[in-house]
Amino acid sequence: MTTATLSRPVKSALLGVQNMSLLVGRTFVAMVRPPFYVRDTFVQMDVLGVQSLVIVTLTGIFTGMVLALQSAVQLSKFGASLFVGQLVGASVVRELGPVLTALMVSGRVGSGIAAEIGSMRVNEQIDALEAMGTDPVKKLVKPRVLAGIIMMPILTIATDFIAIIGGQLISWLMLHQSSSTYWNAVWSGLYLSDLFSGLAKPLVFGFVITMVACYRGLTTSGGTEGVGRSTTQAVVLSSVLVLATDFFMTKLFIEVFGH
Amino acid sequence: MFRSRRKRKEMGHPDLHPDPQWSPRAVPGRDREPDPENRMIDLEDVHLAFGEKVILDGVWLEVDRGETLVVMGGSGTGKSTILRIILGLLEPDSGRVYVHGVNIVHANQRVLDQVRGEIGMVFQGGALFDSLTVGENLAFRLHERGGYSDEEIERLVEEKLSFVDLESRVKNLMPAELSGGMRKRVAIARAVMGSPKIVLYDEPTTGLDPITSETINTLIIKLRDQQNVASIVVTHDIGSALTVGDRFAMLKEGHIIFEGDADAVKTTDDEYVRTFIDSRMIGA
Numbered sequence: 379m380t381t382a383t384l385s386r387p388v389k390s391a392l393l394g395v396q397n398m399s400l401l402v403g404r405t406f407v408a409m410v411r412p413p414f415y416v417r418d419t420f421v422q423m424d425v426l427g428v429q430s431l432v433i434v435t436l437t438g439i440f441t442g443m444v445l446a447l448q449s450a451v452q453l454s455k456f457g458a459s460l461f462v463g464q465l466v467g468a469s470v471v472r473e474l475g476p477v478l479t480a481l482m483v484s485g486r487v488g489s490g491i492a493a494e495i496g497s498m499r500v501n502e503q504i505d506a507l508e509a510m511g512t513d514p515v516k517k518l519v520k521p522r523v524l525a526g527i528i529m530m531p532i533l534t535i536a537t538d539f540i541a542i543i544g545g546q547l548i549s550w551l552m553l554h555q556s557s558s559t560y561w562n563a564v565w566s567g568l569y570l571s572d573l574f575s576g577l578a579k580p581l582v583f584g585f586v587i588t589m590v591a592c593y594r595g596l597t598t599s600g601g602t603e604g605v606g607r608s609t610t611q612a613v614v615l616s617s618v619l620v621l622a623t624d625f626f627m628t629k630l631f632i633e634v635f636g637h
Numbered sequence: 638m639f640r641s642r643r644k645r646k647e648m649g650h651p652d653l654h655p656d657p658q659w660s661p662r663a664v665p666g667r668d669r670e671p672d673p674e675n676r677m678i679d680l681e682d683v684h685l686a687f688g689e690k691v692i693l694d695g696v697w698l699e700v701d702r703g704e705t706l707v708v709m710g711g712s713g714t715g716k717s718t719i720l721r722i723i724l725g726l727l728e729p730d731s732g733r734v735y736v737h738g739v740n741i742v743h744a745n746q747r748v749l750d751q752v753r754g755e756i757g758m759v760f761q762g763g764a765l766f767d768s769l770t771v772g773e774n775l776a777f778r779l780h781e782r783g784g785y786s787d788e789e790i791e792r793l794v795e796e797k798l799s800f801v802d803l804e805s806r807v808k809n810l811m812p813a814e815l816s817g818g819m820r821k822r823v824a825i826a827r828a829v830m831g832s833p834k835i836v837l838y839d840e841p842t843t844g845l846d847p848i849t850s851e852t853i854n855t856l857i858i859k860l861r862d863q864q865n866v867a868s869i870v871v872t873h874d875i876g877s878a879l880t881v882g883d884r885f886a887m888l889k890e891g892h893i894i895f896e897g898d899a900d901a902v903k904t905t906d907d908e909y910v911r912t913f914i915d916s917r918m919i920g921a
Contacts (some may be wrong), residue, residue, distance in 0.1 A: 413781075497767075508722050508766035510778045511750040 398593050401515070405589065406525055408516045418521040425523065426487045427529030428523070437482050438537040441474055442466060442544025445598075450552050454573040459553050463563030468547035471576045475538035475622070480583035480620040483526075483533065484552060485613055489589040491522055492612035494596025504596065519592045523585060530584030531577045538576065571635035579627055583620050590616040639782065652849040653751050655738025662699055665896050673738060675702040677835050677867035678723060683732035685718060692718050693729065694891030702711070702834070703870040705861050706880040710888035712812040716871040717761070719888075720837045720875040723869070724758060725749040728894035736835070754782070754885075757828030757836045757866075763841060771798075772824050778830045785919030801856055826855055831862070836860060842877040851859045854880045875914050887913065 449465045456584055500505050504514050541562055549555040594612035596602045649706055661679055661898035676898045680698040684691075687812050692715040700706045708716050721727040734741050736752045744752070761800050765774050775794045779785045785793075795805055801822040807815075815823060821841060828836055838857065842850035854877050860882075861868055872878050878885065885902050887895040895902075905911060 472653040485691060501767075502760045503766055505721070505724075505726055506758070506760055508692070508726055508783060509753055509756070509758045511753045512777075512781050595850075 382504055383476075387429060397465075397597065398589075400591050401519070402527045402589060402597070404515045405592075406518045406520050406614070408513070409524070413514070413515060413516060415521050418596065419524050422521045422525035423529050425490070426483070426586070427533060428617035430483055430486055430529075430533055433482050434479050434488055434533050434537045435540050437478050438540030440618035441478055441537075441543040442470060442541030442546075443468055443548050445474070445541070446545035447552070450548060454553070459549075459555075460559065460563060461567075462549050462553065462555070463542075463545065463560040464567030466541055467564035468567040468572065470538050470541040470545075471572050474626070475541060476534050476576060476583060477577040477620065477624050479534045479537045479580060480530065481617055483530065483584075484587045484616040484620060487526075488587045488616045489609045490613045491588060492594045492598075493609045495592060496598035496608040497559075499598045500601055500604060510535035514596065518527035519589075523588045525575060526584035527581055528584075530587075534576065534580040569637065571631065571636070571637070575631040577628070578631075579624060582623055586619050586623055587616045590619060604617055643863070649913070653737070653739050653748065656740045657734065658742065659735050659738050660732075661735075661738075662697065664699055664701070668868060671699075672701070675698075676735075677737055678869070679733070679735040680719070680722070681733040681735070681748045683719075683722060683729045683734060685722070685727065685729045691891050693722075696732070696888075696891070696893055697738070698886060698893065700835075700867045700869060702867050703830040703861060703865040705857065705870060705881055705883045706902075707870045707882035708884060708888060709873060709878055711913070714888045715891060716888055717839050719867065720758065720839055720871055721838060723835075724753060724756060751806065755834045757830075757833035758830045759821070759824045759838045759841055760834065760887045763812070764788045765815075765820060765823060765827070767812055767813075770808065771810050771812065773817070774812065774823065775808070775827050775830055778827070782831065788807055793830060797830055798823075800829070800859075801826045802852070818845055818852065819843065821849075821853055822856065825853070825860070828858065832864065833866065834857060835867045835869075838868065838872075840872055840874075842872065842874045850874070850877055851880075853877075 445466050446462055449462050453465070455538055468496050495504070496505075498518075504518075506516060507514050508559045545564075546557065546560045550557070565578055591612040594608040594615070598608040600607070655673065659673075659679070661673055661676035661778070663671050663680070672732065676699065678700040680696055681694050683696045683901055685693040696719065698706065698719070708719060709767070710716050718727060722729055723736065723741075725744065731741060732742070733792070737755065739748065739752055741749060741752050752876065758825065765771070766777065772794050776790045779790050779793065779876070788837075791809050791833075794808055798805060798807060803819065804823055807823070812820060812823070841857065845853065857870065858881055859864055866882075870878065870881055879899060879902070882899065882900055886893045889909060893900075895905060895907050897905070902914065
């Protein structure tokens, strides 16, 4: 393999990082500059948040149930089934709630954003926006990113709550635990810092998912085939970035809070 | 002192000043001196390349108020690129692009936005916003610009729909519900919202049947005659070109290889232009 063939993908990747960073910068600037497109932001909050409630509810209930089921089987062997609530609560609030919600939203909303903006790009609608003096970053990116930042923590709270309810269902059916026993165990496994990290993570995930999807959409080329490619890349890249960001944020929180 | 958006709208664009170094080039084959007041577009020695591929290699073009310039050429020769450069969507590698005397190369966003306010663009596929109704598409520019009341916008939408011979009820339809010809007409109506002084057309009749093409040609002529706009029509539909054009330019390998009026087109000795026109006429 020659140096030239080696350098092409590296150059392409570096160019992608540079363009993505520029878009992030332009989005931050756009956040504080009018017009604010409040109506568009509320529409996106509905699309991203309210319309994702069913999928996060299903994710939450089954995650909580399977977590309780697995831990009930294992902990019962040591006579420690009272700790099921503690395990479910801590796992869901610290990790599974934020990450699984982000992955579901990435699949549902990230793909939708990339496809919508990508179609606008290949059909020259983005050019038409610019030709009429409208900044696509302000009109398209800003409302979606704001909606992601606002709605992801709310969706995560919903997932967390429903997952813990799912766990309670299993602990009641399998272990015949009372509601108060289960909830006491849940609370005893949680720290205030868990609440903080459990809400800080989705905020960052919301930003990452919407930003990547908007970037992939805006850089779409190659007609309808290109739209399909952008959609796939948006989901894959945002999912990987969610998992990577989760690792680094978890590391940071452990350093800061000590657990 | 801050001015209201309404006030700014009424005053035009106080920030736009012609470049002091700009003097309009004489139109080839035309005797009269160029008039800076009437000169709407001047492209001077514009070069553009994408990597190794040279798209424009020293293009000179000019369009006066009330005039329609048709840019012809084969596919992929950079005809549409010229329109994108005039809109400031693409920046040339070198050269100067004057819109009413204002050089938009390296211009800041504020100047670009103001210059774009003077230009209406009809994209090849219409580029109507799928998620908005026809009425909302037409009103979009005015909403963005601000300073218009709802009643005023409603009146202007109806007026422009009537201008392109569409019924008022069309404003409630979604773009997906329109035929190809209707989409083009709506695109023209949207381009002329806000009364631009320049209208750019990218392949306005491509993919349309002859009768609908004739309707679009008539609209382009009507717009030039009634609103005295400067127009550039990019097309390889020779029939349409000869109907709407006042002057013609042929683009080949990044250069304008021919420029002249309809008579010059019909009598040119240039072999490429002759072959291009004859083959297209037979094809049509």
